[in-house]
Amino acid sequence: MSDMLDRILEKKREEVAARKAATSVARLGELALAQTPPRGFRAALDAKVAAGGYGLIAEVKKASPSKGLIRPDFDPPAHARAYQAGGAACLSVLTDAPWFQGHEDYLVAARAAVTIPVIRKDFMVDPWQVIESRSIGADAILIIVSALEDGQMAEIEATAIELGMDALVEVHGPEELDRALKLRSRLIGVNNRNLKDFSVSFERTYELVGRAPADCTFVAESGLTSRADLDAMAEHDVRCFLIGEALMRQDDVEAATRALVG
Numbered sequence: 001m002s003d004m005l006d007r008i009l010e011k012k013r014e015e016v017a018a019r020k021a022a023t024s025v026a027r028l029g030e031l032a033l034a035q036t037p038p039r040g041f042r043a044a045l046d047a048k049v050a051a052g053g054y055g056l057i058a059e060v061k062k063a064s065p066s067k068g069l070i071r072p073d074f075d076p077p078a079h080a081r082a083y084q085a086g087g088a089a090c091l092s093v094l095t096d097a098p099w100f101q102g103h104e105d106y107l108v109a110a111r112a113a114v115t116i117p118v119i120r121k122d123f124m125v126d127p128w129q130v131i132e133s134r135s136i137g138a139d140a141i142l143i144i145v146s147a148l149e150d151g152q153m154a155e156i157e158a159t160a161i162e163l164g165m166d167a168l169v170e171v172h173g174p175e176e177l178d179r180a181l182k183l184r185s186r187l188i189g190v191n192n193r194n195l196k197d198f199s200v201s202f203e204r205t206y207e208l209v210g211r212a213p214a215d216c217t218f219v220a221e222s223g224l225t226s227r228a229d230l231d232a233m234a235e236h237d238v239r240c241f242l243i244g245e246a247l248m249r250q251d252d253v254e255a256a257t258r259a260l261v262g
């Protein structure tokens with residue numbers, strides 16, 4: 001595990017312990033049940049690909065550990081509407097505060113502004129967070145394989161499935177892909193970003209796509225900036241993408257989204 005990820009996870013465990021002490025599982029469960037039903041996250045990606053297009057998960061991202069502040073005039077519902085109008089299949093909303101300046105309220109506001117599914121992009125270390133994610137409306141959660149033991153991943157995934165949510169299982173290399181494939185989820189993301197030095201290499205995706213079973217929805221994550229990048233990925237049979245920074249830096253987010261996947 002990278003030093004960076006170690007530090008992120010240490011803080012996240014402290015944060016989750018404090019949040020758990022403040023809100024009981026029973027209360028969260030009530031809130032989760034009162035939510036509108038989950039929107040099919042993987043299904044939305046698959047539908048775009050089946051229609052001959054690209055499945056874009058467009059990320060509502062204010063800041064990052066590698067770049068600092070990305071979008072000073074950050075406006076989650078406006079960005080969400082622009083992404084949907086531009087042709088995104090799904091949204092990703094970062095809720096981690098210490099490293100990404102995210103917040104749960106951003107997810108609530110973004111999801112209320114659109115009809116497409118939304119993944120809560122955060123570091124899951126406890127199944128309790130999955131229930132919390134559903135209680136604020138999230139349709140899917142992220143499982144980062146390098147952050148968890150096999151048993152923890154299985155518990156987090158089981159909670160998501162029980163709540164009708166999808167899990168995007170994120171890997172960085174072949175060993176992690178093997179571990180990911182022990183889970184039930186067939187929504188696999190390859191993060192092109194090295195969490196030690198933040199360098200990006202699309203070779204990671206190219207290496208792993210051939211190893212994933214045909215029934216997987218395969219997503220390339222991070223560092224993608226142009227239609228040419230997506231078309232190059234498609235040459236390798238990768239048609240779903242998670243993109244944040246390149247879109248969030250645009251004045252016209254809707255036009256930029258359309259230029260990528262329209």
Ligand SMILES: O=C(O)c1ccccc1NCC(=O)[C@H](O)[C@H](O)COP(=O)(O)O
Binds near residue numbers: 066244
């Ligand atoms: O974005 C970062 O700098 C980062 C650093 C450490 C851990 C995770 C990080 N990003 C999370 C993500 O997965 C990306 O936000 C997502 O893939 C979109 O990437 P990009 O299109 O490069 O903004």
